[in-house]
Amino acid sequence: MVRHISDKIGVMYLGKLVEVGNSDDVYFEPKHPYTRALLEVVPGIEPENILDLDKDIIDGNIPSPLNIPSGCRFHTRCPYATERCKNEAPELKEYENGHKVACFCCEM
Numbered sequence: 001m002v003r004h005i006s007d008k009i010g011v012m013y014l015g016k017l018v019e020v021g022n023s024d025d026v027y028f029e030p031k032h033p034y035t036r037a038l039l040e041v042v043p044g045i046e047p048e049n050i051l052d053l054d055k056d057i058i059d060g061n062i063p064s065p066l067n068i069p070s071g072c073r074f075h076t077r078c079p080y081a082t083e084r085c086k087n088e089a090p091e092l093k094e095y096e097n098g099h100k101v102a103c104f105c106c107e108m
């Protein structure tokens, strides 16, 4: 639905933008683990899209906004988290064509 009514999509986690870009780029080529996990649970998503995604199932609940995790805010639930993620917050960086992602595993 969002893809069809929007030119651009921004994905936020705990109040911080983690991915932004043209709707088709974010929908068909999601980069951030949180975006990928969100798309995997969309009912009726086209199978060809799912095939391009790893299984980024996330556990647990969103932490309290009153006690935001250090480093990357998503590190307590991210299957790819490293020590760096616990201590350092990734900046939103352009991947390509205005598609920006805040994740160390997406850095080129």
Ligand code: SF4
Binding pocket: 032, 033, 034, 072, 073, 074, 075, 076, 078, 079, 080, 081, 082, 085, 090, 102, 103, 104, 105, 106
């Ligand atoms: S920076 Fe680390 S914890 Fe955050 S989304 Fe990327 S891999 Fe996961």
